[in-house]
Amino acid sequence: MEAxxxxxxxAGGRFLIVGGASLVGSTTADLLLERGAAEVMVLDNFAxxxxxxxxxxxxxxxxxxxxxDVMRLPQLLAASEGMDGVLHLAAAxxxxxxxDPWTGLDVNIRGVQNVIEACRANRVRKLVFxxxxxxxxxxxxxxxxxxxxxxxxxxxxxxxxxxxxxSKIIGExxxxxxxxxxxxxxxxxxxxxxxxxxxxxxAANALYIIETLDRVRQGLRPRVVGDGSETKHFLxxxxxxxxxxxxxxxxxxxxxxxxxxxxxxxxxxxVRMVTRLAGSDLAPxxxxxxxxxxxxxxxxxxRIDHSAAxxxxxxxxxxxxxxxxxxLIRWRDEQTGQDGAQDAGLDAGRGGA
Amino acid sequence: MEAxxxxxxxAGGRFLIVGGASLVGSTTADLLLERGAAEVMVLDNFAxxxxxxxxxxxxxxxxxxxxxDVMRLPQLLAASEGMDGVLHLAAAxxxxxxxDPWTGLDVNIRGVQNVIEACRANRVRKLVFxxxxxxxxxxxxxxxxxxxxxxxxxxxxxxxxxxxxxSKIIGExxxxxxxxxxxxxxxxxxxxxxxxxxxxxxAANALYIIETLDRVRQGLRPRVVGDGSETKHFLxxxxxxxxxxxxxxxxxxxxxxxxxxxxxxxxxxxVRMVTRLAGSDLAPxxxxxxxxxxxxxxxxxxRIDHSAAxxxxxxxxxxxxxxxxxxLIRWRDEQTGQDGAQDAGLDAGRGGA
Numbered sequence: 045m046e047a048x049x050x051x052x053x054x055a056g057g058r059f060l061i062v063g064g065a066s067l068v069g070s071t072t073a074d075l076l077l078e079r080g081a082a083e084v085m086v087l088d089n090f091a092x093x094x095x096x097x098x099x100x101x102x103x104x105x106x107x108x109x110x111x112x113d114v115m116r117l118p119q120l121l122a123a124s125e126g127m128d129g130v131l132h133l134a135a136a137x138x139x140x141x142x143x144d145p146w147t148g149l150d151v152n153i154r155g156v157q158n159v160i161e162a163c164r165a166n167r168v169r170k171l172v173f174x175x176x177x178x179x180x181x182x183x184x185x186x187x188x189x190x191x192x193x194x195x196x197x198x199x200x201x202x203x204x205x206x207x208x209x210x211s212k213i214i215g216e217x218x219x220x221x222x223x224x225x226x227x228x229x230x231x232x233x234x235x236x237x238x239x240x241x242x243x244x245x246x247a248a249n250a251l252y253i254i255e256t257l258d259r260v261r262q263g264l265r266p267r268v269v270g271d272g273s274e275t276k277h278f279l280x281x282x283x284x285x286x287x288x289x290x291x292x293x294x295x296x297x298x299x300x301x302x303x304x305x306x307x308x309x310x311x312x313x314x315v316r317m318v319t320r321l322a323g324s325d326l327a328p329x330x331x332x333x334x335x336x337x338x339x340x341x342x343x344x345x346x347r348i349d350h351s352a353a354x355x356x357x358x359x360x361x362x363x364x365x366x367x368x369x370x371x372l373i374r375w376r377d378e379q380t381g382q383d384g385a386q387d388a389g390l391d392a393g394r395g396g397a
Numbered sequence: 398m399e400a401x402x403x404x405x406x407x408a409g410g411r412f413l414i415v416g417g418a419s420l421v422g423s424t425t426a427d428l429l430l431e432r433g434a435a436e437v438m439v440l441d442n443f444a445x446x447x448x449x450x451x452x453x454x455x456x457x458x459x460x461x462x463x464x465x466d467v468m469r470l471p472q473l474l475a476a477s478e479g480m481d482g483v484l485h486l487a488a489a490x491x492x493x494x495x496x497d498p499w500t501g502l503d504v505n506i507r508g509v510q511n512v513i514e515a516c517r518a519n520r521v522r523k524l525v526f527x528x529x530x531x532x533x534x535x536x537x538x539x540x541x542x543x544x545x546x547x548x549x550x551x552x553x554x555x556x557x558x559x560x561x562x563x564s565k566i567i568g569e570x571x572x573x574x575x576x577x578x579x580x581x582x583x584x585x586x587x588x589x590x591x592x593x594x595x596x597x598x599x600a601a602n603a604l605y606i607i608e609t610l611d612r613v614r615q616g617l618r619p620r621v622v623g624d625g626s627e628t629k630h631f632l633x634x635x636x637x638x639x640x641x642x643x644x645x646x647x648x649x650x651x652x653x654x655x656x657x658x659x660x661x662x663x664x665x666x667x668v669r670m671v672t673r674l675a676g677s678d679l680a681p682x683x684x685x686x687x688x689x690x691x692x693x694x695x696x697x698x699x700r701i702d703h704s705a706a707x708x709x710x711x712x713x714x715x716x717x718x719x720x721x722x723x724x725l726i727r728w729r730d731e732q733t734g735q736d737g738a739q740d741a742g743l744d745a746g747r748g749g750a
Contacts (some may be wrong), residue, residue: 058564068610145574146508146510146572149506149507149510149567151504153506154502157498157502181548181549185546185548191554193538193552195534195538195548195549195550195551195552196534196548196549196550196551196563196566197548197549198548198549198566198570199545199546201549203571203574203577204571204574206566206567206570207567207570207571207574210549210563210564210566210567210570211563211567213551213559213563214502214559214560214563214564214567216554217498217551217559217560217563218498218556218560220556221498221556221557221560224556343567362467
């Protein structure tokens with residue numbers, strides 16, 4: 045044990061990204077390859093992931109796409125063989141958890157157990173587990189500076205959201221347990237809501253950005269649910285990818301840290317920012333929340349503190365919300381502008397996986 | 398739907414107790430039978446449950462013991478057929494969760510899902526789910542009055558304990574989800590640490606009572622880990638059984654309430670009380686916590702408020718700690734005194750289940 049260190053060199057390293065056909069997964073794969081990784085394997089069952097976001101990887105001889113499922117341990121055992129690091133992203137988020145808690149709990153709990161088993165069997169040196177600021181919960185209790193010691197608030201939140209947050213708490217603890225039992229090195233990154241190029245519609249909190257852009261592009265007033273005073277704290281996908289690499293490269297192990305953007309915004313600020321960046325001066329329209337839709341609200345103003353991440357893995361966010369949104373809008377306009385179909389990019393990539 | 402009410406009459410009612418070969422299960426079965434239930438079925442896989450604690454039920458024609466497992470849905474479907482109410486007690490607690498989180502999570506999450514499926518399929522009118530004050534977590538954050546809105550604290554707690562608490566949070570939410578989706582009536586009872594006759598060694602928090610008694614009976618000084626200033630809030634098993642019946646009989650549904658004893662004690666007070674009730678004046682000995690043992694500590698003084706239970710189900714605790722402990726000690730002395738073997742009662746009963 046004394047001869048090894050939890051730090052992995054990205055250059056020359058071999059990495060598996062579980063649930064990697066996603067916003068964060070594809071961006072992290074790109075960055076790993078750019079920084080000289082010897083191999084990057086992306087495993088996904090494409091239940092939520094999209095072949096389109098990883099289709100470009102097929103042109104890179106150091107990248108591999110594999111169809112596989114976190115519920116199938118043999119597939120994880122095969123995929124993680126010879127890997128130095130595993131990034132575990134596969135998860136059901138609040139909306140999927142609400143629609144089907146049975147499957148969501150399988151993925152978010154049994155899936156983590158399977159990934160840990162595979163890491164252990166193949167002596168993978170480091171596991172980076174994507175957790176979430178959902179471990180601090182929802183509602184009026186979530187206010188002020190959210191630090192790693194902040195407890196989990198659930199009163200009044202939708203069951204899907206509470207189950208999602210609690211499943212992430214359990215996933216983190218399974219990593220701790222693996223470290224205690226058999227020395228598995230790991231870093232837990234508690235992402236705040238990720239946005240950026242290749243943005244999908246799945247994350248409940250990130251919906252505002254794309255919804256606002258889509259309405260503005262159609263000449264419609266953007267919508268704000270309620271008064272728009274609630275806080276969101278987003279994280280640009282490029283910063284998330286840098287955090288993943290930093291977690292592998294750092295000597296840190298057995299630790300969970302927040303990974304958030306430079307500063308929070310209110311929903312109203314966000315909608316106005318997207319509208320302005322899209323070149324529109326349409327005024328937002330305030331609407332009632334749609335019935336039966338999982339929309340996560342928090343009562344108090346909050347800020348997700350990322351100073352512990354700087355200390356543990358030497359990371360801090362670099363991309364301000366305005367810059368990240370500009371990049372996302374540029375990408376989205378390119379996608380939708382190509383042939384007028386919003387999902388042209390996705391459809392074009394579908395045959396390739 | 399208008400014709401039905403979430404209130405079930407105990408007299409004449411039919412009840413299934415899942416995971417019922419236990420302290421709470423057997424006492425609840427006895428009380429249901431005493432109050433005129435038409436049928437009480439106890440299902441247990443005897444992984445933790447003991448045939449001895451339910452052996453006496455075999456003499457009652459209205460009681461049935463069934464060997465079954467919460468992980469086997471067909472067994473639950475068969476057992477819950479025709480039942481008016483189901484009490485779901487089967488769970489892995491902190492110590493088992495620490496020893497084997499894979500199995501523990503199956504039982505505490507998939508087990509609840511299976512019980513809910515069985516209730517739905519058989520149109521069981523009401524489910525009472527045994528949750529725990531573990532949903533408020535552990536450590537210095539758990540202080541003052543613990544009410545139903547108190548968040549879950551986990552910083553620094555052992556992984557087995559955190560996983561246990563989070564699994565109970567998820568179990569509660571699965572009940573909420575079943576109510577929202579298909580109108581399943583339910584009441585969640587968040588038990589504090591239960592003690593009383595038929596006490597077992599499994600509950601980490603209740604160990605002090607039996608350990609103290611055993612040492613005092615051997616003429617040894619009772620042990621207190623640390624300074625003994627930490628708070629415990631116990632619940633007498635008879636009061637827990639009354640709460641279960643009250644939850645069935647009340648019109649309350651879709652609610653989670655604390656069920657705790659009249660008042661908290663410190664560990665040191667508890668050890669002194671047991672010593673005194675055992676007729677000894679031995680002074681407690683303060684010791685270091687044993688390595689590798691799950692012993693749950695809380696930093697601050699706390700009190701688990703049970704006023705919401707009184708409002709929702711018309712229940713409040715009746716048995717003071719001193720009285721409950723006197724009953725437990727009397728029972729324990731009868732068990733160990735019969736033929737000198739501590740587990741004589743258990744061994745005698747083992748052939749009967």
